Amino acid sequence: MDEEYDVIVLGTGLKECILSGLLSVDGLKVLHMDRNDYYGGESSSLNLTQLWKRFRGSDTPQENLGAIREYNFIMANGTLVQTLIHTNVTKYLNFKAVDGSFVYKKGKIYKVPATDVEALKSPLMGLFEKRRARKFFIYVQDYDEKDPKSHEGLDLSKVTAREIISKYGLEDDTIDFIGHALALHNDDDYLDQPAIDFVMRIKLYAESLARFQGGSPYIYPLYGLGELPQAFARLSAVYGGTYMLNKPECKVEFDSSGKAIGVTSAGETAKCKKVVCDPSYLSDKVKKVGKVARAVCIMSHPIPDTNDAHSVQIILPQKQLGRKSDMYLFCCSYAHNVAPKGKYIAFVSAEAETDNPEEELKPGIELLGPTDEIFYHSYDTYVPTNQQEEDNCFISGSYDATTHFESTVSDVLEMYTKITGKTLDLSVDLSAASAAAEN
Numbered sequence: 001m002d003e004e005y006d007v008i009v010l011g012t013g014l015k016e017c018i019l020s021g022l023l024s025v026d027g028l029k030v031l032h033m034d035r036n037d038y039y040g041g042e043s044s045s046l047n048l049t050q051l052w053k054r055f056r057g058s059d060t061p062q063e064n065l066g067a068i069r070e071y072n073f074i075m076a077n078g079t080l081v082q083t084l085i086h087t088n089v090t091k092y093l094n095f096k097a098v099d100g101s102f103v104y105k106k107g108k109i110y111k112v113p114a115t116d117v118e119a120l121k122s123p124l125m126g127l128f129e130k131r132r133a134r135k136f137f138i139y140v141q142d143y144d145e146k147d148p149k150s151h152e153g154l155d156l157s158k159v160t161a162r163e164i165i166s167k168y169g170l171e172d173d174t175i176d177f178i179g180h181a182l183a184l185h186n187d188d189d190y191l192d193q194p195a196i197d198f199v200m201r202i203k204l205y206a207e208s209l210a211r212f213q214g215g216s217p218y219i220y221p222l223y224g225l226g227e228l229p230q231a232f233a234r235l236s237a238v239y240g241g242t243y244m245l246n247k248p249e250c251k252v253e254f255d256s257s258g259k260a261i262g263v264t265s266a267g268e269t270a271k272c273k274k275v276v277c278d279p280s281y282l283s284d285k286v287k288k289v290g291k292v293a294r295a296v297c298i299m300s301h302p303i304p305d306t307n308d309a310h311s312v313q314i315i316l317p318q319k320q321l322g323r324k325s326d327m328y329l330f331c332c333s334y335a336h337n338v339a340p341k342g343k344y345i346a347f348v349s350a351e352a353e354t355d356n357p358e359e360e361l362k363p364g365i366e367l368l369g370p371t372d373e374i375f376y377h378s379y380d381t382y383v384p385t386n387q388q389e390e391d392n393c394f395i396s397g398s399y400d401a402t403t404h405f406e407s408t409v410s411d412v413l414e415m416y417t418k419i420t421g422k423t424l425d426l427s428v429d430l431s432a433a434s435a436a437a438e439n
Helices: 014-025 046-055 083-088 117-119 126-141 161-167 172-182 190-194 195-214 226-240 406-420 430-438
Strands: 005-008 030-033 093-099 099-104 109-110 219-221 242-243 251-254 259-267 268-277 284-301 313-315 326-333 346-352 371-384 393-395
Touching: 005 014, 005 259, 014 030, 014 226, 014 406, 030 109, 030 259, 030 313, 046 161, 046 190, 046 371, 083 190, 109 406, 117 126, 126 195, 161 172, 161 195, 172 190, 172 195, 190 430, 195 313, 251 268, 268 406, 393 406
Parallel strands: 005 030, 005 268, 030 242, 099 313, 268 393
Antiparallel strands: 093 219, 099 109, 251 259, 259 268, 284 346, 284 371, 313 326, 326 346
16 A cells, blocks of 8 residues: 555544545545444444344344344434535435424423424413414524524624523423424533524524425435445545455554554555544544443334324433433334334433433333333443644544434534634535435
8 A cells, every 4th residue: 555645534434434525525535444344333224133143142133023134223323414415415315304303291292393383383382381482483483694683682692592592481391392302402501602503503493394394304314324324435435535344453553743644454554644533443542421321122113192103303301301411212114214114113312321221211212112122232432632733633522312413413524624624615405405305
């Protein structure tokens, strides 16, 4: 391997594949390596045999679960792919809208209202609260950063989310679903931060909902999330990126000043200017910050009280559970080509606050009704501790517990800016996503 690459990417997790695609499109010479013989890392799709092997050792799957090859399991699931449309990855993917978006309140689940009209119909709120919520939604819908007339005298870069909410006199339970199920914050820290991010997140939710005209603002890849890393890998290859799977060891090499200069695998070294990788490849340059608990469940029915939806996201806000952060439930089915006919797959995930995932995830599991199989697992989460300008190593953070794409995408965009010095223009043409979503 005599040639030098601009960037060597280690690991084919979703973040690494997106970056590999973006950097290749930018004209950088990219070599992408993985020690595994499959794409995806923590966001890989496993078939039923692989899943069984991973969680049950040598046991074989029961025959009543259907044809093994029809299962396509998703370990780190996400849905908000519209932020990625502009890379044209939709050429390699087909999306389908997710049927429903729900929120948990006092042991029950309710459809998430996202507009003034839905607010008036929602059983989540009493009559007077509905009117207050309707006024708040109208303010958000009409808000335009460029039009001071729509600001009602408030500078959202200075006013906090808490102050906006108190202006409309909204109750705690209403704030809960708006902040967590619409704005997709996973704890309450946002309340004391500038309100602009909070308001723009709600606008994105409402606009996405209108765009896809389904029961939710989410779209999800047919054949499962494992399709996404592969689609970005194809994008990278189209633009000249080189892929090498099943490369053992993959050791990053440094010069005397501590800068990354290449990667060695099986006795061969490929030279490079920068290294991009997940935390497992440079474990001495990251620190553990937490743990995610996750359950993968196979069922023979849709989740109760969701109008028999084939696919749903349910957010369980932290306060409703007496927790420090939210719990997430995502369900998809044979309608998304991820399971045999009549089968549903649900994922329950949360930032682990105890050492007992089975007990901790119970509120989410209890919403599922009877399950055919449940697999529990947990994994540590890491963030980089290195100085990128000193060692030329760009390390992604671990996947969090969320079942949508917002945190994944923001990490990717930050890394892209650090690597290239440029900001990615994400003025997305959502009509591309809409067309793809109908296929």
